[in-house]
Amino acid sequence: MLFNRELSWLKFNERVLLEATDVGLPILERIKFNAIFSSNLDEFFMVRVAAIKDQMNIGYHQADPSGYVPEDLFVTISEKVSSLIELQNNISETLMDGLKENGFHLLRRAEYGKEERTALRQQFNTTIFPVLTPMAVDFSRPFPLISNKSLYIAVKLLVQNNERLALVEVPSVLNRLMPVSKESDTHTYVVLEDVIEEFIQDLFIGNTILATCQFRITRNGDFNVIQEDTDILLNVIEEAIKLRKWGEAIRLEISSHPDDWLKNTLISAFHMEASQVYETKGLMDKTVWFKFKPPKPLSHLQKESYCPKKLPFMSRKNIFKTIRESDVFLHHPYESFDFVVDFIKQASKDPQVLAIKQTLYRVSGDSEIVKALADAAEKGKQVTVLLELMARFDEQNNINWAKKLEQKGVHVIYGLYGLKTHSKITLVVRREKQRIRRYVHLGTGNYNDQTAKLYTDMGLFTCKESIGADASIFFNLVSGFSNDIYTHSLVVAPYHLRKRFYQLIDREAENARKGKPAKIIAKMNALVDKDIAKHLYDASKAGVEIKLIIRGMCVLKPGIEGLSENIEVISIVGEFLEHSRIYYFQSDNHPELYLSSADWMTRNLDRRVELLFPIEDKLILKRIVKTLDLYLKDNQKSWKLLPDGNYEKLTKKGKSEVKAHDILKALEYETNEDFIKSIERK
Numbered sequence: 086m087l088f089n090r091e092l093s094w095l096k097f098n099e100r101v102l103l104e105a106t107d108v109g110l111p112i113l114e115r116i117k118f119n120a121i122f123s124s125n126l127d128e129f130f131m132v133r134v135a136a137i138k139d140q141m142n143i144g145y146h147q148a149d150p151s152g153y154v155p156e157d158l159f160v161t162i163s164e165k166v167s168s169l170i171e172l173q174n175n176i177s178e179t180l181m182d183g184l185k186e187n188g189f190h191l192l193r194r195a196e197y198g199k200e201e202r203t204a205l206r207q208q209f210n211t212t213i214f215p216v217l218t219p220m221a222v223d224f225s226r227p228f229p230l231i232s233n234k235s236l237y238i239a240v241k242l243l244v245q246n247n248e249r250l251a252l253v254e255v256p257s258v259l260n261r262l263m264p265v266s267k268e269s270d271t272h273t274y275v276v277l278e279d280v281i282e283e284f285i286q287d288l289f290i291g292n293t294i295l296a297t298c299q300f301r302i303t304r305n306g307d308f309n310v311i312q313e314d315t316d317i318l319l320n321v322i323e324e325a326i327k328l329r330k331w332g333e334a335i336r337l338e339i340s341s342h343p344d345d346w347l348k349n350t351l352i353s354a355f356h357m358e359a360s361q362v363y364e365t366k367g368l369m370d371k372t373v374w375f376k377f378k379p380p381k382p383l384s385h386l387q388k389e390s391y392c393p394k395k396l397p398f399m400s401r402k403n404i405f406k407t408i409r410e411s412d413v414f415l416h417h418p419y420e421s422f423d424f425v426v427d428f429i430k431q432a433s434k435d436p437q438v439l440a441i442k443q444t445l446y447r448v449s450g451d452s453e454i455v456k457a458l459a460d461a462a463e464k465g466k467q468v469t470v471l472l473e474l475m476a477r478f479d480e481q482n483n484i485n486w487a488k489k490l491e492q493k494g495v496h497v498i499y500g501l502y503g504l505k506t507h508s509k510i511t512l513v514v515r516r517e518k519q520r521i522r523r524y525v526h527l528g529t530g531n532y533n534d535q536t537a538k539l540y541t542d543m544g545l546f547t548c549k550e551s552i553g554a555d556a557s558i559f560f561n562l563v564s565g566f567s568n569d570i571y572t573h574s575l576v577v578a579p580y581h582l583r584k585r586f587y588q589l590i591d592r593e594a595e596n597a598r599k600g601k602p603a604k605i606i607a608k609m610n611a612l613v614d615k616d617i618a619k620h621l622y623d624a625s626k627a628g629v630e631i632k633l634i635i636r637g638m639c640v641l642k643p644g645i646e647g648l649s650e651n652i653e654v655i656s657i658v659g660e661f662l663e664h665s666r667i668y669y670f671q672s673d674n675h676p677e678l679y680l681s682s683a684d685w686m687t688r689n690l691d692r693r694v695e696l697l698f699p700i701e702d703k704l705i706l707k708r709i710v711k712t713l714d715l716y717l718k719d720n721q722k723s724w725k726l727l728p729d730g731n732y733e734k735l736t737k738k739g740k741s742e743v744k745a746h747d748i749l750k751a752l753e754y755e756t757n758e759d760f761i762k763s764i765e766r767k
Contacts, residue, residue: 086622086648087640088730089151090613091133091158095165096732097637098125100658100724102169103734105176112183113379113387119177120374126166127234127372130336131306134162138305138335150615151640163360174366181367187386189272189379191368192265194279201265202283205275208263209284216259217281219288222250228354233304233332236261236370238282239347243293250350253288255281255299261373264380272380276368296344299369300351305332334361341366388660393421393538397755404431405515405548408524413546414705414757416712417530418661419749422537425544428526429454432513433461439521440467440514442560444506447531454532459493467514471498471563473506498564501694504579506563508682508696509544512556523553527575527698529665529680540664543680543709545698549574552698563694578683578695583616585697586685589670589677590620596673597628604671606713608634610664612641612685625651634716635726636663644728656732659722659746667709668697678706704757711764712749719745 104110104118140155148154153161181191192201219240220229229252231237236255241248255261255278263280265273282297334355339348341364352362379386401407404427415424430453432438441461448455462468472487487497500506509528514521530542547553555575562570562577570577576585590605597603605624612618612633618641625631631652633639643652657663666681683695700706716723720737721744727733737743748767754760 086642086645087150087615087618088642089149089153089158090638090640091137091162092165093638093640093730094129094133095162095169096730097656098122098129099169099172100656100732101125102173102176104658105180111386111388112180112187113374115183116180116374119173119180120371122173123371124375127303128306130303131233134159135305135307135333135335137162138333160360167363170363170365177367177371184386187383189383189386190274192273192275194283197283201273201275204265205280206284209280209287213259213277213280214284214287216256217253217288220252222252231302231334231355233302233306234370236278236299236301238278238285239298239300239351240285240289240294241296241344241347242289243295248295248346250347251289253281253285260376262377272383276373278369296347298343298347299340301338301370302334302355303336303338304334337362338365338369340364340369391418391538391660391750393418395421395423399424399427404428405435405524408546408548412549412702412705414700414702414708415544416749417537417542417544418539419752422534425526425528425532425537426453426457426534428513428546429457429511432524433457433464433466435515437516438466438513439516440469440512442469442512442556443532444471444473444508444510444563445532446473446507446509447536448533452532453534455490458495459490462490462494467496468494469496469498469560469564471500471506471560473500501563504692504694506694507689508559508577508694510556510559510696512553512560522548523550523556524548525552525556527552527680527696529667529682540662543665543667545680545700545705549701559696574699576697578689578693579691582683582695582697583690586617586668586690587620589668590617590624592672593629593670594624594627596671597624601673602671603627603629604631605629606632606634606667606669606717607685608663608665608667608713608716609684610636610666611638613638614685614687614690615640617685617690621652622648625649632717634663634713639726642728642730643726654726655717655719655735656724656726657716657719657722657745658724659744661746667713669710669713676706676710678709704761708757708760711761715743715745715748715764715767718743722746
């Protein structure tokens with residue numbers, strides 16, 4: 086008895102879109118959520134919908150755990166997405182009106198006046214026209230390559246009394262949002278594609294233009310690489326990345342009320358069905374707003390950037406001494422990620438450090454951590470980096486870093502055969518007073534200094550021998566040949582993590598049957614594994630109180646009598662993207678708490694190298710539990726999953742308003758003890 090994971094994901098993206106309706110946010114923040122919705126939908130079609138289409142293409146008709154066969158699910162997704170696009174169009178109109186009220190006017194073609202047209206004509210002639218390349222389509226030859234997610238203008242021409250098609254790509258090298266005027270009280274912009282469409286006759290001199298429309302294609306962006314020997318894996322993946330642009334067309338976005346001939350011609354050219362076409366009213370590809378920087382007079386229309394806290398221990402010169410004194414816990418973005426970067430930097434310079442080993446999944450384009458690893462190798466330290474080349478849509482960035490690191494003398498490993506390495510761990514081996522000490526950082530999120538400002542993640546620094554020894558065993562696993570791993574504190578997927586979760590959940594169920602206190606609180610990005618859901622159902626039936634904080638997909642049905650009446654599921658969507666994975670088990674009032682890189686997803690438990698690590702420091706454990714309690718009390722950005730699959734916004738006005746993100750941003754503290762006292766006063 087499960088929800089469908091794809092339809093659950095669409096419910097999540099709807100919650101993202103509805104953030105754009107929050108009038109308490111600055112208008113550009115609301116527009117940002119509108120853009121996030123569009124970006125999320127792009128990836129959904131490139132990966133999830135593409136996978137369903139692949140099943141249909143090979144004649145796979147088996148029902149999934151929710152009871153959907155691929156054909157029915159494909160149609161249902163089309164219907165759900167169409168209704169979401171209609172909702173987005175309505176929200177977008179409201180947002181554009183809001184911008185206009187605040188002195189920003191996005192002028193569309195129908196609104197061009199004589200003055201604007203004159204100014205735009207000059208700009209078109211001097212800047213835009215030289216970059217454009219019209220493509221006449223001759224149906225006796227292959228249809229020209231239409232790039233994934235690029236914007237085009239389709240043109241219906243009358244050529245020798247015949248209707249012909251031509252295409253013009255909107256060049257990505259030019260800014261799509263173009264300023265027209267900057268008067269004292271109004272800033273007027275136009276969009277590049279409108280300007281091209283307005284003067285497109287200049288590209289087809291001597292021919293009659295009968296109709297035009299804007300369109301955009303989303304292609305199958307996933308690929309399966311047969312893992313070869315690691316010495317050619319780089320080349321294999323680079324070739325696969327190039328093939329992405331040739332992937333099957335999965336979705337056609339087209340401007341609203343298009344010419345029938347143009348629409349049908351495009352559908353035929355891309356071998357599509359009508360259910361794959363989505364008409365867009367207003368601005369197409371709203372991710373353009375990610376790049377928009379408002380002029381200074383309009384800077385108040387966006388939220389001020391949040392500056393993470395710099396706690397006193399972060400300013401100490403010797404990071405290793407700080408970690409030796411006690412485990413160090415960080416909660417990003419509320420606490421600065423700089424401490425993680427400084428840990429790697431200091432290790433790279435410290436003459437007592439003998440070796441640095443690290444896993445990397447997604448890193449920023451200008452990563453200080455990667456530079457520090459390269460510097461360490463140049464200084465003669467043993468540096469090993471497990472760099473996951475198959476991090477979806479970050480493959481090219483990771484390939485570039487792999488080549489640079491190898492040139493600097495870093496031993497780069499490309500992961501275990503057939504498995505993605507998704508764990509987040511760093512091991513620093515240091516010589517201290519005739520002995521070797523191991524320092525370990527473990528986290529729930531990537532070593533990416535940019536996303537660490539936007540995602541909520543947790544990390545732990547420790548030099549406990551038990552974890553240090555396990556870290557060495559872990560890196561020996563990923564760099565050598567081994568079919569299993571045996572550790573004491575760390576739990577590793579795909580070897581023992583699934584079994585460990587079963588044990589932890591089932592122990593709570595057994596405690597409940599014996600009348601002992603039994604409770605589970607779990608926070609993650611997604612719960613889609615049917616067997617984990619079954620164990621949770623069994624625990625609920627045994628009387629275990631289960632609180633789940635799941636940002637995105639959840640296939641488990643809560644609140645069903647006789648099955649899951651003891652399970653509550655909430656989702657928090659707000660300023661920061663909730664990314665931390667936290668697992669709490671009451672254990673007969675001897676609580677155990679774990680952080681992990683893994684969600685309760687089949688891929689994380691069975692097809693990825695993941696880590697689950699315990700929080701043994703009692704103060705840190707108590708602090709994280711207080712944070713979980715705060716999330717569960719949120720009544721401003723929290724949504725409750727209902728038994729029918731819909732989500733209900735938990736909104737409360739008045740003195741008892743609780744917004745977890747804002748409270749965590751505003752808390753004043755210097756230590757974990759201070760944090761606990763401060764949050765208890767809220």
